[in-house]
Amino acid sequence: MSKAVSAMNGASFAGLAKVTETGLGGMITLRGDFASAKFQTAVKAATGTQVPATRKIAFGDRGAAAWMSPDELLLLVDYDSADAVVAKLSEDLATEHHMAVNVSDARACFAVSGDAAREVIAKVAPVDLEAGQFEAGDFRRTRFAQVAGAFWLDETGSFHIVCFRSVAVYMYDLLCTAAHPQSKVGIYA
Structure with missing residues (x-):
């Protein structure tokens, strides 16, 4: 490879x-319901920060979350961990309507x-x-x-x-x- x-x-x-x-930077497009407690918990687990306010970026100890639209965030994480973060988000949000995609290389x-x-x-x-x-x-x-x-x-x-x-x-x-x-x-x- x-x-x-x-x-x-x-x-x-x-x-x-x-x-x-x-x-290189790890970037994940995450879509879902910002008001959902599960969604908020998943974002916190992935980045160490809360869902940001409209047109804001919030930083945590494992990354950042940036507001892209009313149902979309851009998560910034370590490049080498992006796939693992997507897998964990998909697991944490399995019962919720969501989309988590590693867009780092794009x-x-x-x-x-x-x-x-x-x-x-x-x-x-x-x-x-x-x-x-x-x-x-x-x-x-x-x-x-x-x-x-x-x-x-x-x-x-x-x-x-x-x-x-x-x-x-x-x-x-x-x-x-x-x-x-x-x-x-x-x-x-």
Whole structure:
């Protein structure tokens, strides 16, 4: 069996902000009834955190849970444990209507960090990133120019982006162009 590799093999660019492909990450699409006690318990067992509020991401000691829609979460776990987590979720939710799928190899992940990170993301995603409007723990599904993606802001001010692996090169090039030193707009500076 071949060794799993990330979409961009750790590519990195430094400009107005630093753009980095962050490598392999375990990602699970989980659909179900958020109000169900069994569902909530299964999410807690998988990640160590509760079901997040709308448009939020919550972190636990074993991973994170991100709100994707009223009945869908994106669970972030260790890459090597994703299959086992899916199996346990399926076992824990066997009597409930649900779907749990390991989508790790179908996704690519990037980080944008630095003083101009907000500006870089704002250039390519139609989201109000004004401080106070988008803060640490906020999560959005949106478009980045021509492709679908999702992102959140962490406590250090870095943005984390998830997109389909098939558009990883496009996403990386897009973020690098938005971070190019000669592209400064200065709206959040």
